[in-house]
Amino acid sequence: MDRVETMRAISQDVLGGPEVLREVRVERPAPRPNEVLVRVRATGLNPTDFKHRARGGFLGEPPFVLGWDVSGTVEAVGVGAALFAPGDEVFGMLPYPFGHGAHAEYVTAPARAFVRKPAGLDHVRAGALPLVSLTAWQALTEQADVRPGQRVLIHAAAGGVGHVAVQIAKARGAYVIGTASAGKHEFLRGIGVDEPLDYRETDFAQAVREVDVVLDTLGGDVSVRSLRVLRPGGTVVSLVPAGPDDFRQEAERLGVRAVRMLVDADHSGMRAIAQLAEEGRLRPTIARTFPLADAAEAHAAGETGRTTGKLVLVVD
Numbered sequence: 001m002d003r004v005e006t007m008r009a010i011s012q013d014v015l016g017g018p019e020v021l022r023e024v025r026v027e028r029p030a031p032r033p034n035e036v037l038v039r040v041r042a043t044g045l046n047p048t049d050f051k052h053r054a055r056g057g058f059l060g061e062p063p064f065v066l067g068w069d070v071s072g073t074v075e076a077v078g079v080g081a082a083l084f085a086p087g088d089e090v091f092g093m094l095p096y097p098f099g100h101g102a103h104a105e106y107v108t109a110p111a112r113a114f115v116r117k118p119a120g121l122d123h124v125r126a127g128a129l130p131l132v133s134l135t136a137w138q139a140l141t142e143q144a145d146v147r148p149g150q151r152v153l154i155h156a157a158a159g160g161v162g163h164v165a166v167q168i169a170k171a172r173g174a175y176v177i178g179t180a181s182a183g184k185h186e187f188l189r190g191i192g193v194d195e196p197l198d199y200r201e202t203d204f205a206q207a208v209r210e211v212d213v214v215l216d217t218l219g220g221d222v223s224v225r226s227l228r229v230l231r232p233g234g235t236v237v238s239l240v241p242a243g244p245d246d247f248r249q250e251a252e253r254l255g256v257r258a259v260r261m262l263v264d265a266d267h268s269g270m271r272a273i274a275q276l277a278e279e280g281r282l283r284p285t286i287a288r289t290f291p292l293a294d295a296a297e298a299h300a301a302g303e304t305g306r307t308t309g310k311l312v313l314v315v316d
């Protein structure tokens with residue numbers, strides 16, 4: 001009988017706080033046709049990990065292994081997966097939401113979830129980028145088509161999504177207004193924000209006008225209030241899937257666009273992100289790294305909601 005190969009993974013049997021996470025040994029997956037098996041070197045943490053750990057979300061009841069961000073090395077390729085060969089260094093996002101499982105030593109996924117990792121980008125930085133960058137890329141280029149000279153407002157500009165969205169908007173030639181608490185304004189200027197706004201002191205809806213695109217990472221009344229800072233024809237892209245019913249109605253009344261979106265695995269988006277990273281125009285800030293075994297501590301740090309940049313799990 002063949003010996004079953006196992007691997008370490010961070011799993012949970014019940015929903016709850018970070019303490020429900022535990023390291024387990026599970027069977028190592030094998031790549032199916034058109035899939036690759038990737039040895040994970042680094043994997044980013046995202047608020048969607050904390051939400052699924054606590055409430056199940058799209059995944060329902062555990063057990064499950066969370067995580068969507070991957071940077072690693074191709075270990076094996078499935079039948080027909082001709083894009084890569086064993087040994088290739090790749091990064092990408094597992095299909096969201098049902099392709100989860102990156103918080104482990106190995107994952108399988110469709111080969112096209114991945115692109116080659118630029119040589120100058122280390123695994124920690126590459127593992128931080130995929131989910132937040134694809135989100136920002138899809139919001140700012142597909143939904144909003146940001147163009148040179150346009151005014152873009154990014155809420156929570158120092159966060160995981162926000163700090164890459166700023167850099168993508170700048171790479172497209174936009175003027176960027178970004179919100180964060182005052183202590184983070186130097187950081188915002190450093191990543192290219194033209195106009196930092198302290199959301200604790202200033203109401204953006206009073207202070208900002210004539211905006212072409214708003215990236216709404218916050219939801220609640222921020223979604224509807226963001227519509228009011230737009231120029232006619234402008235767009236608010238909200239990343240919060242459920243929210244007030246009046247978002248679309250108010251947009252229609254004002255002659256602007258209201259979009260809600262979920263990030264989607266996207267090979268061409270990942271290629272664009274790899275190129276921006278290679279050109280030095282997209283650089284993630286790493287707030288802190290944790291060994292895979294300390295995933296619970298990493299979740300606890302992340303769900304404070306105060307992270308500047310990204311938290312990353314490193315898989316030795």
Ligand SMILES: NC(=O)c1ccc[n+]([C@@H]2O[C@H](COP(=O)([O-])OP(=O)(O)OC[C@H]3O[C@@H](n4cnc5c(N)ncnc54)[C@H](OP(=O)(O)O)[C@@H]3O)[C@@H](O)[C@H]2O)c1
Pocket residue numbers: 046047048131132135155156157158159160161162179180181182184199217218238239240241261262263302305306307308309
């Ligand atoms: N729809 C999708 O597909 C999708 C994809 C990715 C993310 N998301 C969602 O987008 C949200 C942001 O994700 P993330 O990864 O960027 O989170 P994050 O990294 O945890 O965000 C942390 C940042 O949020 C800032 N912040 C908190 N409250 C704020 C406020 N009221 N105004 C301005 N900034 C504020 C904090 O700055 P201060 O310390 O200065 O407050 C901190 O730097 C999450 O809800 C996430 O689930 C959705």
